[in-house]
Amino acid sequence: MQLNLEQKKLIQLEPSGHCLVKGVAGSGKTTVAIHRVPFLMNQYCHEKDDKILLVTFNKTLLNYIKYLYEKVENPDEQVGMAEMMAEEVKVDIRTIDSLVFTYYRKAKPGADVKIASTSDSYRIMSKAIHLMAEKEKTHKIINQKNVQFLIDEVGWMDACLIETLEEYQQVDRIGRATNVMEKTPQKLLKNSEVRAAVFKVKEAYESLLAQESFSDFRMMNKVALTVPIRESEQYTHIIIDESQDLTRAQLEMVKRLYKTKKYSSLMFIADNAQSIYPHSWLGKGRSYTTLGLDMSGKSRSLAKNYRTTTQISEAAYSLLEKDVNLQLDTDYVKPSLVDRKGSYPIYRHFATMEEELEHVKSSIQSLLGEYRLNEICIIAKEKRAAEEAQQFLVKYQVPCAYLDKNDPSFDSDKVKVTTMHSIKGLEFRVVFIICLNDGVIPYTSGALEEDNSLMESDDRRLLYVGMTRANEILYLSSHKKPSSFIREIDVNCLRFRRDCCLKPLYRVAVTAFLKKDKILDLYAKEEVIRQWVLKELIDSYGYKEEMIVLEYPVVAFSQKGYADLVVSIYHQGRQVPYVLVETKKYQAGIADAVKQAASYMQALATVRYCLVTDGYDLKIFDRDMDELDDLPRFNYSMLPDTIERYRFKSYRNHPDMLYERDSNEPGVITLKSIDSGLTLDVEEVTEVPVFGDVAAGLPKDVNAAMKDSFTLPRKWIAHSKNTFLLEVAGDSMKDAGIDVGDFVMVNHQEYADNGQIVVALLDEEATLKKYLQMGDSVLLIPENAKYEPINVKPDQVRINGVVIGVLKKVSR
Numbered sequence: 001m002q003l004n005l006e007q008k009k010l011i012q013l014e015p016s017g018h019c020l021v022k023g024v025a026g027s028g029k030t031t032v033a034i035h036r037v038p039f040l041m042n043q044y045c046h047e048k049d050d051k052i053l054l055v056t057f058n059k060t061l062l063n064y065i066k067y068l069y070e071k072v073e074n075p076d077e078q079v080g081m082a083e084m085m086a087e088e089v090k091v092d093i094r095t096i097d098s099l100v101f102t103y104y105r106k107a108k109p110g111a112d113v114k115i116a117s118t119s120d121s122y123r124i125m126s127k128a129i130h131l132m133a134e135k136e137k138t139h140k141i142i143n144q145k146n147v148q149f150l151i152d153e154v155g156w157m158d159a160c161l162i163e164t165l166e167e168y169q170q171v172d173r174i175g176r177a178t179n180v181m182e183k184t185p186q187k188l189l190k191n192s193e194v195r196a197a198v199f200k201v202k203e204a205y206e207s208l209l210a211q212e213s214f215s216d217f218r219m220m221n222k223v224a225l226t227v228p229i230r231e232s233e234q235y236t237h238i239i240i241d242e243s244q245d246l247t248r249a250q251l252e253m254v255k256r257l258y259k260t261k262k263y264s265s266l267m268f269i270a271d272n273a274q275s276i277y278p279h280s281w282l283g284k285g286r287s288y289t290t291l292g293l294d295m296s297g298k299s300r301s302l303a304k305n306y307r308t309t310t311q312i313s314e315a316a317y318s319l320l321e322k323d324v325n326l327q328l329d330t331d332y333v334k335p336s337l338v339d340r341k342g343s344y345p346i347y348r349h350f351a352t353m354e355e356e357l358e359h360v361k362s363s364i365q366s367l368l369g370e371y372r373l374n375e376i377c378i379i380a381k382e383k384r385a386a387e388e389a390q391q392f393l394v395k396y397q398v399p400c401a402y403l404d405k406n407d408p409s410f411d412s413d414k415v416k417v418t419t420m421h422s423i424k425g426l427e428f429r430v431v432f433i434i435c436l437n438d439g440v441i442p443y444t445s446g447a448l449e450e451d452n453s454l455m456e457s458d459d460r461r462l463l464y465v466g467m468t469r470a471n472e473i474l475y476l477s478s479h480k481k482p483s484s485f486i487r488e489i490d491v492n493c494l495r496f497r498r499d500c501c502l503k504p505l506y507r508v509a510v511t512a513f514l515k516k517d518k519i520l521d522l523y524a525k526e527e528v529i530r531q532w533v534l535k536e537l538i539d540s541y542g543y544k545e546e547m548i549v550l551e552y553p554v555v556a557f558s559q560k561g562y563a564d565l566v567v568s569i570y571h572q573g574r575q576v577p578y579v580l581v582e583t584k585k586y587q588a589g590i591a592d593a594v595k596q597a598a599s600y601m602q603a604l605a606t607v608r609y610c611l612v613t614d615g616y617d618l619k620i621f622d623r624d625m626d627e628l629d630d631l632p633r634f635n636y637s638m639l640p641d642t643i644e645r646y647r648f649k650s651y652r653n654h655p656d657m658l659y660e661r662d663s664n665e666p667g668v669i670t671l672k673s674i675d676s677g678l679t680l681d682v683e684e685v686t687e688v689p690v691f692g693d694v695a696a697g698l699p700k701d702v703n704a705a706m707k708d709s710f711t712l713p714r715k716w717i718a719h720s721k722n723t724f725l726l727e728v729a730g731d732s733m734k735d736a737g738i739d740v741g742d743f744v745m746v747n748h749q750e751y752a753d754n755g756q757i758v759v760a761l762l763d764e765e766a767t768l769k770k771y772l773q774m775g776d777s778v779l780l781i782p783e784n785a786k787y788e789p790i791n792v793k794p795d796q797v798r799i800n801g802v803v804i805g806v807l808k809k810v811s812r
């Protein structure tokens with residue numbers, strides 16, 4: 001991989017304290033982190049106690065980074081893990097949780113660590129609410145219905161290091177989220193009774209936890225922060241990947257581990273568009289000054305996504321654009337597209353999970369050969385759904401493994417399955433995002449008004465993270481009712497299936513139906529499917545509405561039927577059916593329709609393709625009933641041709657060339673080189689008449705006699721007033737390349753040199769012949785073995801003009 005200039009600059013940035021690298025998904029942030037470590041090791045670790053720390057957010061990413069170190073082949077940088085470990089300079093690559101745990105252990109050496117499970121927390125919070133209600137009349141938010149909300153709120157306070165009621169009453173509650181089921185959202189105003197009540201329940205809950213010797217990661221973080229850190233434990237250089245995901249407490253922990261030296265550095269690497277945790281501190285638009293770090297003049301951006309194709313990026317960015325919170329965030333880097341062509345994401349909706357997984361399975365099978373199993377990953381928001389997918393695939397003998405945080409074995413030849421949260425930082429050539437269902441993503445049932453919008457933002461970014469994990473192919477799917485985020489993705493960026501222009505099935509409103517006069521029953525279920533295909537043929541394939549006919553009559557085996565839809569094109573001047581479509585109501589099955597379409601194709605000789613669909617299944621065939629990926633798109637050769645094309649042959653030393661005129665644009669002509677097909681300059685032009693009959697000489701009234709006229713380049717002609725065209729009616733000059741239907745350009749004159757082709761007037765007839773005068777006889781020689789030369793006296797013949805060129809009709 002050739003790193004770009006921006007990336008190189010960041011890798012080799014001279015350390016000068018804290019700095020921020022902002023970048024869009026796939027812009028090489030982790031790549032920069034990986035390459036910066038050996039750079040710092042070689043250039044900026046001057047003293048024996050110098051150490052480097054690379055912090056990742058989760059364990060999967062940590063393993064992935066270690067795995068990448070093994071894969072990077074750059075002898076100059078010596079970044080292989082083994083080399084790094086062998087170096088004297090100590091390099092630690094750690095998850096933030098493991099760092100925190102190390103210091104918690106120091107505070108409580110030897111103590112049993114009893115982490116409260118979800119059900120423990122639930123039970124204890126429920127007890128705290130009960131005890132409070134028993135003791136005093138409290139605010140209505142302190143209610144058994146809100147257990148989850150209160151657990152979350154307490155966790156949020158810990159994550160944000162809020163220790164006192166005063167602090168809590170003052171803090172902006174950005175980034176909180178909850179799963180509470182209460183239906184009426186309310187506000188958690190500053191300096192309010194409700195905040196006071198929540199703070200009280202926090203104290204009760206924590207004391208109950210302590211009574212049962214329980215802890216959790218956030219409480220452990222608070223304890224860890226109390227441990228004094230020795231200088232020898234500190235790092236000269238710290239790089240924090242995905243720093244938008246860290247809580248305030250975690251960020252404070254990292255800061256404490258930083259040793260300030262003249263040449264030390266603290267690099268935050270972040271993408272706020274990928275901030276997906278409600279408790280994170282910086283990802284919610286909070287400034288670094290809240291950590292005592294002024295980033296002015298110290299932040300840089302990477303805006304180009306190297307990971308995904310332009311098409312996938314376009315779809316993912318169209319989703320992000322709907323995130324109002326993000327658009328207001330000053331640390332948000334607007335992504336720019338790189339030109340890496342591929343296919344648009346495929347989106348399919350299903351009635352059941354079973355059908356959805358069946359689609360995943362068959363899609364995986366169709367990818368094999370092109371992709372290895374370990375290049376494919378399936379992700380779901382909920383772990384349950386991911387596990388169900390894994391079990392389903394295993395049941396159908398598709399080798400498949402849940403991505404294990406502790407032993408991710410990225411190389412094992414199995415499809416990987418994981419959650420959207422765990423796939424952060426990773427990438428796969430093919431990604432399936434499943435269960436994009438309403439109610440799952442976004443999850444919005446917060447007790448508080450603010451929560452719904454924040455939870456929606458977090459979930460939108462989560463989907464964005466998932467979408468931007470795909471290098472080449474992205475499948476999105478849902479069942480029951482689709483997530484509202486599907487509608488937020490620009491529909492032009494989604495496809496029904498791979499390598500096919502058709503957009504996913506959508507419902508056209510009856511009022512917007514096309515060709516209503518041909519529809520027998522506007523409310524028929526199959527009409528929904530036909531209107532989708534009809535609209536797609538126009539919008540995505542570019543066919544003109546007037547080329548499409550509904551209920552096209554077909555006589556097959558002496559029986560008359562009607563094809564649901566036919567696209568007609570012009571072929572050799574005739575309008576003929578070209579594409580045939582048979583539609584069925586949603587999920588009705590298409591086997592019968594395929595047979596029907598095949599028999600219609602037999603009956604309609606000009607039909608080259610057929611498409612059969614019930615909105616669920618879709619097949620496209622050619623005339624031989626071989627299955628195809630897609631239909632051809634519209635091109636102008638399918639319309640009646642308004643352009644006449646001629647090959648111009650000159651008898652006056654002009655080069656041969658192609659001449660075109662368009663009946664839609666009178667007076668405009670195009671000249672093209674015969675060899676290269678390139679368009680040539682047309683300078684001055686002149687109008688030249690076409691006469692039908694010149695037997696009696698040139699007509700006096702040119703306008704009346706003119707059958708047509710041609711606009712011709714002025715330089716092809718000697719005198720425009722003296723030039724006319726004749727349409728050739730006979731074949732006597734065939735061997736000279738002058739055929740029936742050609743137009744000869746004639747210079748009107750009454751004399752000719754021997755060998756010239758002339759228009760000769762003979763017995764009140766005009767004829768085209770080669771002129772040869774010998775003594776007192778004139779030979780008019782045909783160029784066709786069928787005809788004899790005509791021998792006449794000079795006074796029996798009149799020359800009307802000399803042929804100076806021929807316009808010979810050519811087909812396109």
Ligand SMILES: Nc1ncnc2c1ncn2[C@@H]1O[C@H](COP(=O)(O)OP(=O)(O)OP(=O)(O)O)[C@@H](O)[C@H]1O
Pocket residue numbers: 001002003004007023024025026027028029030031032271274306307424425426427468
């Ligand atoms: N200059 C480059 N040229 C080509 N490929 C690149 C370049 N920089 C990075 N890549 C590739 O782009 C992909 C994304 O890189 P990386 O994971 O470092 O990005 P990131 O910004 O950390 O992404 P994310 O935040 O989405 O996890 C990787 O496959 C990486 O090898």
